[in-house]
Amino acid sequence: MPNEKEKKYDRQLRLWGNHGQQALEDSQICLLNATATGTEIMKNLVLPGIGGFTIVDNDVVSMQDVGNNFFLTEDFIGSTKAQAATKLLKELNPDVKGVAAEESLATLLEKDPEYLCKFSIVIACDVEEDTLLSLSNKLWEKNIPLMVCISYGAIGYMRLVFKEMCVVETHPDNYFEDFRLLNPFPELCEYLKTIDIDALDSKGHSHVPYLVLLHKYLEEWKEQNGGEPPKVYKEKKKFAAFLMSKRRKNDKGACLDEENFEEAYKSVNTALVDVAVPRDVKEILEHENCTNLNSDSKPFWVLCQALKRFVDEHQTLPLSGSLPDMFSDSASYIKLQNVYQNKAKQDMICLMDNVSKVYADLGCIYDNGRMSEAEIKRFCRNSRLLKVVRTKSLEVEYRQTAPSDDVTQSFHDNTSDILWYVALRAAQKFRKEQRRFPGIETLEGDLKPLKDCSEKLVGSWGVPQVQLAALDDRLHEICRYGGAELHAIASFLGGVAAQEAIKLLTHQYVPVVDALIYDGIKPSTTAFRV
Amino acid sequence: MCDTEERHDPNQSRWSHLRNILGRRGMFNQEDFIPDESILDCMLNDLKILVIGAGGLGCELLKDLTLSGLLNIHVIDMDTIDLSNLNRQFLFRQSDIGKPKAEVAAAFINQRVPGANVKPHFTKIQEKDDDFYRDFHIVVCGVDSILARRWINGMLLSLLEYDSDGKLDQSSVRILVDGGTEGFKGNVRVITPGMSACLECTLDLYPPQVNYPMCTIAHTPRQPEHCVEYIKMFLWEKEDPFGGLPIDGDNTQHIEWIFNSAQARAREYGIQGVTYRLTQGVIKRIIPAVASTNAVIAAACVNEVFKCATQCYTPMNNYMVFNDVNGVYSYTFAAERNSRCLVCSQQPRTLNFTTDAQLRQLIDHLQQDPTLQMKNPSLTTMIGGKNKTLYMTNIPSIEQATRPNLSKTLQDLGLEDGCEVVCADITNPSAMRFILHFTNIIITRKRKLEAGEEIIESRKRVLLLSETL
Numbered sequence: 001m002p003n004e005k006e007k008k009y010d011r012q013l014r015l016w017g018n019h020g021q022q023a024l025e026d027s028q029i030c031l032l033n034a035t036a037t038g039t040e041i042m043k044n045l046v047l048p049g050i051g052g053f054t055i056v057d058n059d060v061v062s063m064q065d066v067g068n069n070f071f072l073t074e075d076f077i078g079s080t081k082a083q084a085a086t087k088l089l090k091e092l093n094p095d096v097k098g099v100a101a102e103e104s105l106a107t108l109l110e111k112d113p114e115y116l117c118k119f120s121i122v123i124a125c126d127v128e129e130d131t132l133l134s135l136s137n138k139l140w141e142k143n144i145p146l147m148v149c150i151s152y153g154a155i156g157y158m159r160l161v162f163k164e165m166c167v168v169e170t171h172p173d174n175y176f177e178d179f180r181l182l183n184p185f186p187e188l189c190e191y192l193k194t195i196d197i198d199a200l201d202s203k204g205h206s207h208v209p210y211l212v213l214l215h216k217y218l219e220e221w222k223e224q225n226g227g228e229p230p231k232v233y234k235e236k237k238k239f240a241a242f243l244m245s246k247r248r249k250n251d252k253g254a255c256l257d258e259e260n261f262e263e264a265y266k267s268v269n270t271a272l273v274d275v276a277v278p279r280d281v282k283e284i285l286e287h288e289n290c291t292n293l294n295s296d297s298k299p300f301w302v303l304c305q306a307l308k309r310f311v312d313e314h315q316t317l318p319l320s321g322s323l324p325d326m327f328s329d330s331a332s333y334i335k336l337q338n339v340y341q342n343k344a345k346q347d348m349i350c351l352m353d354n355v356s357k358v359y360a361d362l363g364c365i366y367d368n369g370r371m372s373e374a375e376i377k378r379f380c381r382n383s384r385l386l387k388v389v390r391t392k393s394l395e396v397e398y399r400q401t402a403p404s405d406d407v408t409q410s411f412h413d414n415t416s417d418i419l420w421y422v423a424l425r426a427a428q429k430f431r432k433e434q435r436r437f438p439g440i441e442t443l444e445g446d447l448k449p450l451k452d453c454s455e456k457l458v459g460s461w462g463v464p465q466v467q468l469a470a471l472d473d474r475l476h477e478i479c480r481y482g483g484a485e486l487h488a489i490a491s492f493l494g495g496v497a498a499q500e501a502i503k504l505l506t507h508q509y510v511p512v513v514d515a516l517i518y519d520g521i522k523p524s525t526t527a528f529r530v
Numbered sequence: 531m532c533d534t535e536e537r538h539d540p541n542q543s544r545w546s547h548l549r550n551i552l553g554r555r556g557m558f559n560q561e562d563f564i565p566d567e568s569i570l571d572c573m574l575n576d577l578k579i580l581v582i583g584a585g586g587l588g589c590e591l592l593k594d595l596t597l598s599g600l601l602n603i604h605v606i607d608m609d610t611i612d613l614s615n616l617n618r619q620f621l622f623r624q625s626d627i628g629k630p631k632a633e634v635a636a637a638f639i640n641q642r643v644p645g646a647n648v649k650p651h652f653t654k655i656q657e658k659d660d661d662f663y664r665d666f667h668i669v670v671c672g673v674d675s676i677l678a679r680r681w682i683n684g685m686l687l688s689l690l691e692y693d694s695d696g697k698l699d700q701s702s703v704r705i706l707v708d709g710g711t712e713g714f715k716g717n718v719r720v721i722t723p724g725m726s727a728c729l730e731c732t733l734d735l736y737p738p739q740v741n742y743p744m745c746t747i748a749h750t751p752r753q754p755e756h757c758v759e760y761i762k763m764f765l766w767e768k769e770d771p772f773g774g775l776p777i778d779g780d781n782t783q784h785i786e787w788i789f790n791s792a793q794a795r796a797r798e799y800g801i802q803g804v805t806y807r808l809t810q811g812v813i814k815r816i817i818p819a820v821a822s823t824n825a826v827i828a829a830a831c832v833n834e835v836f837k838c839a840t841q842c843y844t845p846m847n848n849y850m851v852f853n854d855v856n857g858v859y860s861y862t863f864a865a866e867r868n869s870r871c872l873v874c875s876q877q878p879r880t881l882n883f884t885t886d887a888q889l890r891q892l893i894d895h896l897q898q899d900p901t902l903q904m905k906n907p908s909l910t911t912m913i914g915g916k917n918k919t920l921y922m923t924n925i926p927s928i929e930q931a932t933r934p935n936l937s938k939t940l941q942d943l944g945l946e947d948g949c950e951v952v953c954a955d956i957t958n959p960s961a962m963r964f965i966l967h968f969t970n971i972i973i974t975r976k977r978k979l980e981a982g983e984e985i986i987e988s989r990k991r992v993l994l995l996s997e998t999l
Contacts, residue, residue, distance in 0.1 A: 001786070001806060010614045014811065014818040015713055040825065047617055047821040067544030070593050074644065092620050153551055154558075154833075154843070173855055207750070325753050333752040334800045443554060473557035484550035487597035488833040491590070495825030499714070499854050502822070509714070510856045520833050521558050521843050523850060525860040 005049075005095070012048050019374065020506035021049065025095075027120035027505045029053045032105055034085035036485045037151045038125035039071040040494025045501060046089050052097035053089070054119070057081040058104040068487040105131065113138070121501050123147045129398075129432045136161060136394035145504050146394070149497045152427070152437075153481030155420050156493035156518035159530070160500060160511055161394050164289075166300040167387045168379050169508040178320055178384060181214055182229055182274050185319070191339045192216060197246075205248055206256070209328040209336050210264035214271055217243050230272060240268040259327045275384070276316050284388050285311065295362050299371040302362075303379045304386075306354035310347070317383045318347035348380045391514040397530045403461050406528035411463055414470040417517040417526035423474040426454035437483025447479050489520045496525075538601065538645045540570035548573075548599050552840060560844050569840050573599040574645070577839055580666040581605040582655060582682060584631040586819055587672025587709050589621045590828030592635055595670070596643040598836050604666070606651040606658070607632040612780070618821040655681060656959070663704075664689055668835055671708040672828060674817070676736050677905065677957060679708060683721065683729035684958035687874050690724045698724045705838050705845075709831040713818045716827035719849045719865065720834050724874065726848050731868035734900040754803035757792040758812040765791055779814035788813060826852060872902065878950065878963035884970040885941035889920060892940065896953065904955040911951045913944045920951070940966070947971060 006013065013021055027050050031038050034057040042053060061076045061084050069085075076084035082100035090098040101108060105127070108115045116122050122139055124132055124146060132148065139146045145162040180188065192215050197208060221239055222229055230239040243264055247255040277285075284290065289297070290304040310318060321344025323337050355376060359366035379386075392404075402408070410418035430438045430446070430453045438446040454475055496516065503511045512527045519525075540549070553565050579600050581591050584607035595603055609631050611622045621638040622631070632650035639648045651658070655678055663669070663685050671682055683706065691702040706721040708729065721728055746752070747759045766777055771787050778784050789809040796804045810816065830850060837845045850862040872879055883892055889909075896904045909920040920943060921935055922928040935943060945951070947968040952961050 001782075004613070007613045008616050010617075010807070010810075011816070011819040012617050014807070014816070015820060043620060044821045044825050047620055049617075063543045064546050067542075068547045068597050070597060070642065073642065091623070093616075094624070171855060173853075328752060329750045330752055330799045330801075333750075337752075338800075439550075477556045477558055480550070480554050480556040482550045484547040486547065486551060486836075488594050488829045488836060491594055492826055492829035492833065495822040495827075495829065496854065496858055498825070499820070499822035500858075502820075509854075512857045516858055522862065523830060523833065523846055523860075524862060525852075525858055527857050527859075 009049060016502070016506050016508050019378075020508055023506045024049055024502065025051050027051050028118065029501070030116060030119040030122045031055045031057075031085075031125070032123065032127050033057045033059075033125040034069070034072065034081040035125045035150075036069040036487055036490035037149050037156070037493050037497075038123065039069055039085050039089065040491045041123055041125075041149060041497045041501070042085070042089050043071070043092060044495055044498030046092045046096045046098070048502065049093060049095050050505070052099070053086075054099045054101055055082040055086050055089075056101040056105050056108065057085070058101075068485050068490065070487075109135070117142045117144060119144060121145050121147060121504060123149060123497070123501070125149050129428050133394055133398060140393050140395070147497060147501060148394075149493055150424070151485055151489045151493050151518075152424065152478055153484055153486060154489055154520035155424070155478075155481075156489050156496075156520070157421065157424050157515070158493060158497050158500065158512070158518075159394075159515040160391055160504075160513065162391055162504065163393075165389050165504060165507070165511055166298065167389070167503075167507055167510055168300070168382050170382070170385045170387050170510050171508065172385060175385065176270050176273065176275070177322065177324055178275065178317075179211060179214070179271055180316075180319065181218060181271055183276075183316065184215060185343055187343055188215070188339055191335070192219075202248060202256075204329075206258040206260060207327070207329040207332060208260055209326045209333050210260045210267065211271075211323065211326060212332070212336060213243065213246075213260060213264045214267070217246060218272075233269075236268050236272060239272075240265050243268070263327055277311060278384055281317070281384060281386050284386055287388070293358070293362060295364055297362075299375070300379075302355065302358055302371070303351075303376065305358050306351055307379075307383055309354045309358070310351055314347075314350075318351055318380045319344045320381050320384065321345070322381070344380075348377060351380050352376055387510055389511060389513050392530055397514075401460065401462060404529040407530065408461075408463070411458075411468060411471075416470075417519045417522075417524055418528050419468075419471050419474050420517045420519060421515065421528070421530070422454065422458065422471060423478050426450060426457055426475060427478050429453040429457060437481075439479035439482035441482075443476075443479050443482075447476060450475050450479055486520070489518070492518055492520070536645075538574040540567055540574055544644075545570060545574075545599060552842060559842055563840075563842050569842075570599060573839055574601055577602060577668070578666045579603045579835065580663070580669045581672065582669065582678065583607055583672040583674070584621075584635040584650070585609065585615065585672070585674065586618050586821075586824040587711065587828045587831075588631070589619045589635055590824050591670055591672050591709075591832060592621070592639045592648060593643075594829055594832035595835065596639055596646040596648070598832055600835065600839060601643075601645050601647050603646075603648045604651060605632050605636055605648055606653060606655055607635075608652065608654045618819060618824055620821070655685075656956075660685075660689065666704060668705045668707065668838060670831055670835060671706060672831070674710075679710075679729055680733075680957040681959060682706065683723075684873055684960055686721075686723045687728060688960045705835075707831045707834050707838075709827040711819065711823045711827050714820070714823055714853060714855045716823050716830075716852045717850060718827055718830045718834065718846070718852075720838075720846050721848070727865040727867045728871060728874040730873040731871045732849075732865045733903055735865075736903075737900065738898070738903060751795065751799055751801060754792070754796060754801055754805075754808055755812050757795040757799075757801060757804055758788060758809050760795055761788045761791045762813060765795075777813065779810070785810050785813060823852075823854070826854075868901075872962055873958060873960075878965045880967050881951065881964045882967050882969050883940055885968050886939045886970075888937055888939055889943060890936040893921065893936070896955075904953070904957055907953045907955040909951055909953055911945060911949055913946075913949075918944070940968075 009021060029045055029050055031042055034055055059081050061072050061079055061081055065072045066074055071085040071088040072081060086098045086100035116135055136146055143163055148159040150157050195212060197216055218229060221242060230236045244261060247258050247261050249255055285304055285308040289301045290308060293301060293305055321341045323340055356366045407418055410416035427438050430450050438450045500511050503509045514530045516525060516527045548570055552569050555565055577600060579595060581588055581603055584605050611626045611629055611631055613627055615622060621635045626634045630652035632652050636648040636650035640646050671679055673679060686704050686706050689702055691699040693699055703723055709718045742756055742759055747756050747763060751757055789806050792804045792809055834845050837843045846862060847864045849865045850860060852860045869875055870879060893907060896902050896907045906923040908922040911918055911920060919932055921932045945966055949966050951964045951966055954961050
């Protein structure tokens with residue numbers, strides 16, 4: 001029976017589970033600047049129940065600020081934005097602790113250079129370039145993710161900065177089950193031997209799970225084809241026809257409409273794939289973080305080494321044990337499912353054993369404090385789907401003499417959203433030099449200096465100084481905005497960024513790498529590497 | 531709308547952000563966008579927006595609209611607030627549980643955004659008439675029911691007016707922006723009734739809900755969901771645990787009983803995985819939901835409303851899908867108008883059946899065809915100049931009286947090739963017209979010429995029609 005909290009969070013628990021929720025509730029988030037974008041991100045983090053948050057924004061609320069920000073109101077004119085936003089955000093969820101920092105970011109960091117290091121994630125909205133770089137380096141050093149989020153007029157920009165994110169539960173929309181058709185394990189072979197399809201009556205025959213059909217007739221096929229399974233498309237087609245020929249016939253000699261055979265037929269192409277160790281997983285197991293462990297290594301990498309030892313011994317990943325539903329009588333399906341689940345359990349025990357050994361080799365004891373059995377189980381079930389992603393540091397992004405291919409290629413595509421990234425970087429340079437948003441007073445007056453900033457940036461990348469009308473148009477548009485934030489754009493970005501933060505906190509679902517542009521004009525979103 | 535309300539000053543500094551966007555022409559604006567104070571003035575004071583739904587999307591829509599300068603809004607929602615709403619429906623608090631969503635949402639927004647004039651309607655959309663809907667310029671839909679969407683789509687299409695030349699009167703076009711979410715996925719569409727694809731044009735994008743096969747539930751359960759469905763479909767009626775009451779998904783006692791019974795059945799078959807959460811999910815057909823996706827989709831909707839209201843950018847053409855399961859993915863495409871659309875093509879659809887088909891088969895087709903997906907259609911026709919009810923579902927006495935018609939053949943019911951069948955269903959406020967075509971008859975045409983009668987026969991057909999036709 002669910003408790004009050006489980007009832008409140010029911011709809012989201014179905015997406016990230018109780019363990020994901022716990023990760024959220026253990027987190028502390030810091031927001032730098034209560035812009036419309038910033039408060040919208042926080043709204044979408046407070047509602048699902050993060051542990052707590054701190055807002056740093058010493059600016060005083062003015063009439064201009066209350067028109068596009070749900071969490072700044074006229075009542076708070078004269079107070080700091082941090083105070084206003086914190087109070088109004090806390091109202092959304094009494095379980096969440098919120099604090100308004102009393103001082104400016106500069107003062108806080110002066111007093112305590114490690115101020116930001118106590119947070120799980122830092123979200124920077126509209127932080128000046130030099131400050132941003134400096135705090136980014138600190139956070140990078142401490143392995144704390146940073147998110148940079150801004151919206152200007154109809155454009156939104158989000159940048160994720162983290163060294164490494166290890167995702168066990170990626171929850172892909174589509175993936176293929178591990179049936180072991182091409183390398184059935186002994187217990188499965190034993191079980192299949194007990195089934196004599198031809199001896200079954202018509203009801204039994206039409207209720208044999210399609211997976212059993214595939215196994216059985218694959219064996220027969222192999223016997224007739226020099227021990228080889230069908231590999232190429234043509235062969236698989238022949239096998240599918242072979243399979244269908246095994247249907248029972250009526251008195252007129254026509255094949256019966258057996259649903260289990262239909263299911264088998266449809267799955268031939270995807271089920272007969274040798275998926276021993278997917279490439280992504282291989283790369284993870286060969287990474288030095290997995291092979292060169294130390295006592296400080298993340299549990300994920302310890303698990304990876306345990307997994308590597310498993311793969312070295314068995315030439316395959318642990319069985320996940322899950323089967324899709326298939327047309328069948330209950331008993332046959334359950335028996336088959338049990339065979340797979342028992343094998344999965346066996347593999348799990350073997351993996352857990354390896355984990356102990358890995359810790360022993362490191363000179364530590366494995367206990368539930370380091371890693372729970374539930375965690376190992378999840379890792380085991382998802383071993384084929386593991387993903388590790390890494391972003392570029394802000395330091396490298398701002399110092400590099402050549403950007404990513406994504407950015408370079410955008411100069412050849414008039415419609416590319418990534419050109420907005422270039423324009424926003426130029427605007428940030430302008431702000432650093434002029435201490436204000438471009439276009440805030442005059443569009444024409446600011447356009448030339450903004451274009452100069454852009455040329456300098458593009459020049460520093462070694463991109464030939466070709467007149468790029470598409471980029472100029474965007475610089476003009478940025479100038480036109482004069483730093484204005486449109487609430488709908490801020491809210492869109494608020495939703496996107498909050499979900500990325502949740503991914504980083506729960507370690508579930510794959511985050512964006514490295515950045516995203518939202519163009520509200522088209523509309524379109526483009527994720528890219530910086 | 532209140533007569534005594536003030537006119538809002540577009541020069542207020544709270545709207546400075548909007549004035550930046552609307553005040554100067556840029557390189558991405560629509561051809562005919564002319565910056566002018568009157569645009570903001572119109573948004574603040576004259577434009578009337580209707581929001582359907584005050585839940586996950588609705589709360590976000592109300593916030594986004596009012597903070598975009600669109601202050602005059604009506605919101606309809608027939609639901610009351612539940613604890614499980616609080617993880618995303620941010621205008622509601624613990625103390626609001628049980629109260630009507632529309633009323634609480636409107637009150638919150640009116641209090642938070644000075645100048646906001648949100649009027650709530652705690653009612654079903656079907657309970658409002660043409661005149662109500664006529665009052666609005668733009669309608670934004672944030673509902674969780676395909677039925678509701680279709681009804682609104684049908685309503686807005688029925689409000690279209692054409693002049694004597696058959697040309698569409700632009701002022702009768704009310705734009706519909708529709709948003710939907712499910713977990714980490716969502717979509718937004720902009721519908722310009724009479725001009726763009728309407729919702730029904732792409733009805734097959736919403737495939738009918740998949741139900742588990744009866745025989746699986748009754749005889750060969752394999753999954754925990756099958757066990758729960760069994761209790762819902764068979765055991766509840768058989769054991770009647772709560773004195774004749776139907777299953778109420780919000781009643782914890784009901785769910786507990788179903789949960790325990792489902793567990794027992796699962797044990798019988800060796801099935802694992804029946805949990806309370808799963809049981810509730812199956813019974814209530816729960817769709818997972820989070821604040822972030824609702825924020826994204828509602829914002830995308832209001833972004834389009836803003837474009838329509840200001841003409842500053844070209845509105846989206848016309849359907850966007852969004853998914854942030856893996857990274858962030860979105861894609862926009864132009865859904866095409868269906869020239870045979872039941873609702874917007876203004877042409878009656880043809881139904882092809884044989885003379886010996888039963889009325890029940892015709893009704894099954896109306897329900898199951900993915901481009902029709904009717905719920906409980908009532909059918910009438912004209913025979914010999916008189917109106918005849920073939921089958922009516924919504925009035926119990928007439929339903930009973932016309933029920934025998936279901937097993938009669940179309941021919942026996944007096945239907946003729948080419949006759950019009952009019953269909954009423956909850957998916958549309960207007961009736962829908964079909965032309966019946968018999969596929970198994972020879973086309974014979976009795977043409978009374980001035981000189982005499984002529985019968986034209988096609989000798990290639992197999993069956994001969996009797997002279998009564």
